Amino acid sequence: MTLFLQMDDRAWIWAGNLLYALAFCIGLFCLLQSRRHSPVLLFILVAFGLVLQTTGLYLRGLEARGCPLGNPFEILQFVVWSLIVIYLVIGSTFRMSLLGFFSSGLASALGILSLLVADWDAVRRESLFGENVWIELHAALAIFSYGAFGILALTSLMYLLQTYSLKHKKLAGLFNFLPSLYQLEHMNFRLLVMGTLVLSSALVIGGQYWLRDLDRVDPTKLLITIGIWTAYTTVLVLRIREKLISLPLAWTCIALFLVALLSIPPVDASRKPATAPVETATPEPRNFPFQEAVPVRRSADTAR
């Protein structure tokens, strides 16, 4: 109990991400033995991981006095969080086989990577437009849409794998447990609609403020954001008009998600660091939470 009370935000996030990794490993172990893993066990592990990660992000939020999206580490953790939330909703509603395995794999990969790269959590960026709740909502929705696009990339990958298995007549192992093409095609469409709508809402909300004070908006961020939105909207329109379907659609969704992920560092770098750095109250571990803690400086969010 004392250990839990002593854990700081990163430790909680570490614990959550390790649970995602554990869920992935259990799924992988079962697949290597050509047997179906228990979806309930995976679901419970992932859900418990989400609780721990949420606790960590909540502690970060208290410190930042807002949605913790101040640096690449926090943005990636929020993407992971969104991805898991969407998986838990979709997984329990549509009972899509192997989605938990793939989701926990991607979540743990992104999450642990962001925890291991110390530089990504060294500085917290200045928040635009101060503590405005609508801007917080804009940012949160935009990152949440990345979660939806992350799951879309996973279902697209599953679609590619299932098509490969059916075309090449390889049905053993992992291929044996994949959902049907019909289910994956429909899920891809739903997630594409959902992600694009959420991202559009985020842009509409953000646009209200950008238009009022264009000088405060960095053109790099604006261009990248609008570029990603345009790309996903174009894909959605083409899908509705049945011009982009099946394999090309799946490849496009995976490629776009990679582009979206790669756009995070430049977008983050385009924001100004907070102006008055202060010592954090507690020493913060940079890597594993139970390693020897090294005090570091993190920029104060003075703009808020």
Add this chain to the structure above:
Amino acid sequence: MNGPLHMLGASHHTAPIEIREKIAIAPERTDELYKRLKTIAGVEELAVLNTCNRVEIYTVTSRPESRDRLESCFCEFHGFDRETFSRHSSWLEDEEVVRHLFEVSSGIDSLVVGETEILGQVKASYARAREAASLGPVLNRVFQKSFQAAKWTRTHTGIGRGQVSVGSVAVDLAQKIFGELERCHILVLGAGEIAERTINNLKSRGARSITVSNRTFERAGELARKLVGCALPFEQIHRALVDYDIVIGSTAATDPLFSRQEAEEVMRRRPLRPLFLIDLAVPRDFDAAIADMHSVFLYNIDDLSELADSNRTARRAEIERCREVLESKARHLWKNLRLPRESPVRDRV
């Protein structure tokens, strides 16, 4: 005088489906083949086994050059290249023939080891040979004993245990593509037994919308009534293809019924819905080039059989045991096989 026992044939072991479909014997041409083979000098007994996985000619001949003559006659009958046939065929003699027929009848030699359909096909071929009055004491006995051997295998070994049918593999594949089969529209071309079994498998997993089409509309109607589906005139299949998700081909057509161009046109009109083509026919009903198309999944009888037999490793011990028993039974029969005007064959050999 009766001569040694021979078998000339090509099966899935020696010839790929591209060759087998060219040498398959259309039912309406079987009589003609029997007539031609009977004219070969020295052929005293004759039986032709023709299934989707093999074409085999069993003979009792008195002349050593009979292989050449049989090959020539068969290739001439089909207009098939002799050299290619030689490369893809096998020739067995005497005891080997007995053992081979035992293994064929028992399902040991089948693509899906342990399947039972083959026994019915061997019996049908035997009946056909009797009708053609081409059987004699040797082939009669060998075939009869092969039926007994098949029965013994089925009763005393676990060769069929854990075996998966071609139909159930097809249904598994359909579920991998469409998920629930309730909303799938299924078209069956031809009214063959395997197609009927496959449809029954699909129905047992929820398929409801079934249409049957056959060159003989009455036969299609009959099967449609049996399957609680509807019948479609054969002339309309090309126009109707766009409405179906799963198409099962099991006709005796000698050329493909659907070309790649037709399939491309169909997919242009239904881009979002995949198409699953199950080709149970030899010669094949669907152009093989269709398999390369996006969202179209084409499986022929060899593909399905290989998948059905994927648990063969688990049954290897039982297969070996069967093979040993059948070999000893074949040896016993060969030693005691008496020819009409002679002592047992072994004395002569």
